[in-house]
Amino acid sequence: MISPGLAIPLALWVPLLGCLAIWLLDKSPNLREAATLITGAILFALTVTIFIAVSTGQRPGFQALEVIDGLPIAFQAEPLGALFAVIASGLWLVNSVYSIGYMRAGNEKHQTRFYMSFAVAISAAIGVAYAANLFTLFIFYEVLTLSTFPLVTHKGDEKARRGGRIYLGVLMATSIGLFLPAIVWTYVITGSTDFVEGGLLAQHVEAAGPIVGILLGLYAFGIGKAALMPAHPWLPNAMVAPTPVSAFLHAVAVVKAGVFAILKIVVYIFGIDLLKDTGASIPFMWIAAGSILLASAIAMNQDNLKARLAYSTVSQLSYITLGAMLATSMGVMGGAMQIAAHALGKMTLFMCAGAIYVAHHKTLISEMRGLGRVMPFTFGAFFLGAMSIVGLPPMAGSWPKFFLMLGAADAGQLAIIAVLIVSSIVNVVYLLSIPVQAFYMNPAEEGAKPQGAGGAFIDWGALKEAPILCIAPPMFTAAGVIALFFFIDPLYRFLLPLIGGG
Amino acid sequence: MEHAILRVTTKIFFAPIILYALYVQFHGDYGPGGGFQAGIIFAVAFILHAFCFGLEETKKALPQRALIVAMVVGLLFYAGTGVATMLLGGNLLAYDVIVPGSAHNAGQHYGILLVEWGVGVTVASTMLTIFYHFTGREPDIDQEDW
Amino acid sequence: MSDFTAHISPIVLLDVSLLTMLIIVAFAMLRSRHLFAVVMLSGIFSLLSAAFFVSLDAVDVAFTEAAVGAGISTVLMLGGMLLTARREKPAAKGRAPVALAVVLATGAALIYATTDMPAFGDPNSPANSYVGQLYVEKTPNDIAVPNIVTAVLASYRGFDTLGEVMVIFTAGIAVILLLGAGSGRGGRKVADRAVSGQEGSGHDSSDHETSDKGGK
């Protein structure tokens, strides 16, 4: 077994080597895809190694180099980062399988560039996960933005260019315009950007007062990847990308890197206690709550499936921001769990959307009526994923909601509980309605098939499913959603150090 | 014979002007003057020549290529003196090392003489170069003629 | 050292009249559109300044001004003029107020500075009492040439002079680059008046620079 200390640099380099291998194997697609999968498997093993080490209380890390005094590029694994890395690398593996199916079925161009960008992006995501200070996190955050740009503009047409411009524009503008000054300001106040247990700023008394609120605002909106309204427009616009990109990057790696950073900054830079004492996070808590409701409302009006999922993501990401801004340990716990639960659930939904597109070239929800009867596996997986997002047991998604409500109660914010309940109801309407319509309603254009119940409900003879490589991954993650519900206790205990327990 | 008086006058004055230039050049240590002024006066003699006999005639006496070489040589005379003092163990342009241990500052005298000569040569040739280019657009020279 | 007061002497009258003429010539140059007249007036301007320098006891500077400013500059400007037109185009209107403001501000700053200047010839002024005085005292020993200006020019500050020679050399190179063979215009007497006019005046400025140097 590789030592955890060595595993971190390896986890950063392996995807880059994979990227090189993919480039060299440009001419033989099968070997190229094999390279992707092997890289994914190795990476997953490495992150699991680190995860196990962290669960035993170790904090492996290393310092690469010091760019400016007090500004090193350094890495250290802690529970939140280890969890994020495992989720990202594990789902990358799943997504790679899915990508192969999707890209080949669609005969997409520039597949080599596609896989290379993916490899760089995952390396950046791992860097974000293990970053030991804000500076390192910022570097990989930017690399993640830039490396995913070719993925978003993959199609290369005017629509993709426009989407790419907004994607890059919003993410870079917020990160350079707000996030970077916030980091510099933190550095000027504290002389460091390290993640410190209990909070870096909490150690500096002079940091109290309105500065905390301003800084928190800079971070909250500066980390555009967290898609806190109004910094969200990049996310719907990124949907011009091929579905595997949306599935992985815009349900897992990119957006989770954002909310992960917010959680990490709240816990390790401000410290929960500092925020609680100063009350600086209350306004942002309400902004997050508003973001949840508003994005849900917008999602309801989207007929394009991917757009609806995108706004749903905006809404769900704000749960995590909300958890962080509650400034209670249960809120942070809920946010951290939401990272895992939402990643599995939303990725399932996106992959299903891709499978539908591959098999039937349909993107509008209104066109999908009755489609469940010819794609029962896809819509079955979609149903499970949607249940999780809504927060119904026995799905993993129910736990974060539970902890968030606990956190809100701790903080004495009962209105937030109401927000969470309303949001869940809206989720039911706009997510669960899709599989229900698919199974129970007649196709709009044909209307030939009678709407029956029971035996002849699914015409097994006329199934028209997507290729197996497009179906298996969402079913796998859907199963994961159920499994995570039952394994929540180990996760809870793994995350306890985050809130000062364990 | 056109402008006979002018031509004769020019011929008469040409040599004294050059002589005066040399006087100004070498008398700079004792009175007003030096390389800058001498160079100008030297150039003026040739400009006068060009006015009366035409630029082509002057160019026969003092071709453009020779002027460029003179520009280089003049500048190098000055800079070279500096480099020489460095090679002799002093700092750049530390003339004392030219004649070490001299009681009457002979090194300084030689040094000043050398650099002033460099100034004079450069100024004269540069002024004439500028004059040549202003007055007579020289014909395109072919690649081989260089 | 006792306080120094400049006393009125007949030379002052000469200075005043020379300066008055300088101003008149300068305005005449500004008003005239006839380039030939302007060139000639600039020669006169240089000659007057040379005379003024003599009255300030700066003989070396006067000599240089006479040779460079009144002499070769006039010739070169005539040459430049021949490449363009005989008459200046009427000046374009519009930017004049800005230019006027800049000129007035510059003038005001200069006049402002003069109010604190030491009197002309004051032996106690910093310029005369410090390094200047040192040059006078040390030259006989260090260099032993009678002309202190030459001593400063060629030895004490010989490196500046090397730089100035380089400036002149550069001016030569610049002219060759602009007008020489292969400059895209060499040999052909092209009638591109606007452009050659700019070039002509461009070289005027560099000539002025060289004359500045020579006069140091």
Add this chain to the structure above:
Amino acid sequence: MNLAEQLPVLPVIIPLVAAPITLLLPQGRAPHLWATLISWLTFAVSIALVAMVSDAGVISYHLGDWAPPLGIEYRIDMANALVLALVSGIGAVVFAFAYRSVEREVDPRQSTFFYCAMLICLTGLMGVTITGDAFNIFVFLEISSLSTYALIAMGAKSDRRALTAAFNYLVMGTIGATFFVIGIGLLYQATGTLNLADLHDRLAGQSNRMVEAGFAFIVVGIGLKLAMFPLHLWLPNAYTYAPSAVSAFIAATATKVAVYVLIRFFYSVFGFDFAFVGHAFTYVLLPLGLAGMFIASLVALFQDDVKRMLAYSSVAQIGYMLLGLSFATVEGLTASLVHILNHALMKGALFMAVACVVFRTGSHSIQAFAGLAKRMPVTTWAFILSGLSLIGVPLTVGFISKWYLLTAAFAAGHGYAAFLIVASSLIAMVYIGRVAEMMLLREPPSEGPYAAAKEAPMSMLIPMWVLVAANIYFGVRTDLTGDLAVRAAEALMLVAGGAP
């Protein structure tokens, strides 16, 4: 000759002697090889000088063996040692790069004189930087300016507007030089000395109108040379129409040297004892720096000529440097010095990338960049990486600059300035992004004048990538730039008598 003793004068005297010799060489490759060799040699001795200063502290070299203030002194501390290394380093890279580009853009009969003028320009810039004498600064400033005017005019073979551009620059530059020399004259009148260190000593405690006016004239004069907003009007055209290699060289060096001179006068000659220095910082440099950053960036946004866009960007970047030095803190001065170095690296690389495009397409219009990622991938990526550096993306030198500048802004209590700085980099992102999108996402034209573009020759690519690599290397390792700049800033601050 004792080489170690004579080392301080070598960075100037080597190109100075070599420049005229160029004219004696035969036409063809020889002048270029000679100039390149000399530039490398100059770079080598400059590096040796940096090492020497790093060990021995301030070096004073007496030209002609005359002790200052009688003679001229070369006074090399960390600040100008760094700028010397920068100028000669850029020279070494650009000279090596120039051959093919110049061969195409300049008549072969002129190339000998062209390289001679390039060496003269290098000499002038080095001479300005190294010297400790005010009048010597003026003389070498004139050497560099005069050669630059001619070099810019050489663009006339491709575009006749180069002549107007050179003429405008000549007028503005001459006014600047005149102002500068008037300022020096006034200071001489007030002190009787021309030596910078001596000036500082003898100015101490003096407060009269000569000094005030002298200060004003020097600031405006140098402000013209460094294209301080709004005195920048000469710069965009000059950079746009100059031959590509010349643009790359002067964009990376000339204005930087002028900024250095400004720092030298502010900190080493006047110092903070003078109230007007503080006023100039607060009421002139700070607002003008900010205004330049914004207005020039916004103008750059609307340029369809990539060279002109980069030129306006330079004006904006000069705003950063002025902003940094106007904070009057060690951090601010460090930021300014670091940005002098870093901006040279990125602008040099960017202009070289454009030179490659010009070499293959004959145009620097943004249309010529369409689809170049497919035709000229190596050039494209050089442009994009240096562009990212200009924006200030981490792991590039641009980020280091921005980091120092932002910390300085926060530490000096100018938090608002920090946000203006990042806002201006965002504008940079948009205009670089425009070109990048053109290169990456457009289809290359299949017909027309730009269709035949292919990758630039190796002789251009290698030097360009050396600079691009420097952009990355110094973005990760700052012990050569940042640490030395901190030392330089601390030393300057000590002389200036700054409290912090």
